[in-house]
């Protein structure tokens with residue numbers, strides 16, 4: 001079976017670690033001798049209590065989060081967070097700062113406007129088609145929070161360092177790079193991530209919330225749109241995305257036990273990305289689209305000399321068992337998403353194919 005699996009460079013839903021998929025398969029029909037699948041057990045059972053608790057404990061241990069943080073699981077994807085953030089955290093007459101680094105940041109800003117809230121765009125890379133991360137970032141001291149997208153899945157850029165905000169909490173959309181490296185968590189009031197890039201299946205968003213920041217959240221919201229509901233009920237006010245939470249727990253276990261934690265995960269991710277970037281930098285045929293000091297370790301965006309070649313490249317790569325290399329429909333070009341689960345082997349396979357394609361087209 002496994003020899004029929006492709007090298008998967010999809011942006012999301014994306015590749016999961018093979019050992020995790022095998023573990024799921026192995027216990028899918030009879031979870032922990034319950035006589036049921038994990039998709040069949042009650043979320044009010046001790047079986048599921050253990051599942052959600054383990055996912056939370058592992059997330060906290062990996063990120064060195066103390067008891068001052070909640071780890072929540074919310075449905076609706078990262079996109080629902082764009083709307084929940086202003087709803088929960090914006091009061092009358094308040095404003096928040098936003099750093100606009102691409103499609104996802106733009107969507108978060110848009111949701112502020114829909115709710116009549118003031119979003120100050122304090123830095124943007126729109127002038128150069130979002131090909132870089134702005135350097136000079138000055139935060140308004142009275143901002144409710146600063147929102148940023150840590151990794152720009154579509155444009156292929158990533159924050160290497162987070163801005164100094166003078167204590168204003170950062171809210172970060174980390175959908176495409178959460179758990180890819182250690183984090184200075186004390187800077188963040190909230191971190192959120194749709195699971196389907198680096199964490200598990202779609203349908204579940206992990207939300208990490210600092211307790212003192214959550215205490216400042218608005219009251220009187222619909223229950224399912226209030227962070228406090230999730231915090232008060234350990235994400236089980238209603239039926240949670242059980243399978244997603246279970247899989248996330250296994251992915252986090254894999255990071256801890258197989259990969260050796262976030263420092264090692266980061267070193268591995270750098271090594272993988274370097275293989276591809278070094279090859280592209282040495283080629284006249286392929287060109288990355290992001291500026292060098294902002295290039296993402298998770299989504300490598302690149303172009304070929306023309307669109308016809310790009311089309312053929314993606315098609316031929318697919319025939320070679322290399323999937324998901326087409327760029328996002330809004331930007332075109334090519335993109336290799338190389339999240340935590342991408343293997344070194346897949347990087348060598350990709351570069352080897354790219355090399356032979358270039359030779360064929362340039363000789």
Ligand SMILES: *Cc1c(COP(=O)(O)O)cnc(C)c1O
Nearest residue numbers: 077078079104153173175176194
């Ligand atoms: C994919 C993605 C989203 C959207 O996620 P959904 O779960 O589909 O809503 C938001 N932000 C970033 C950075 C993403 O990569």
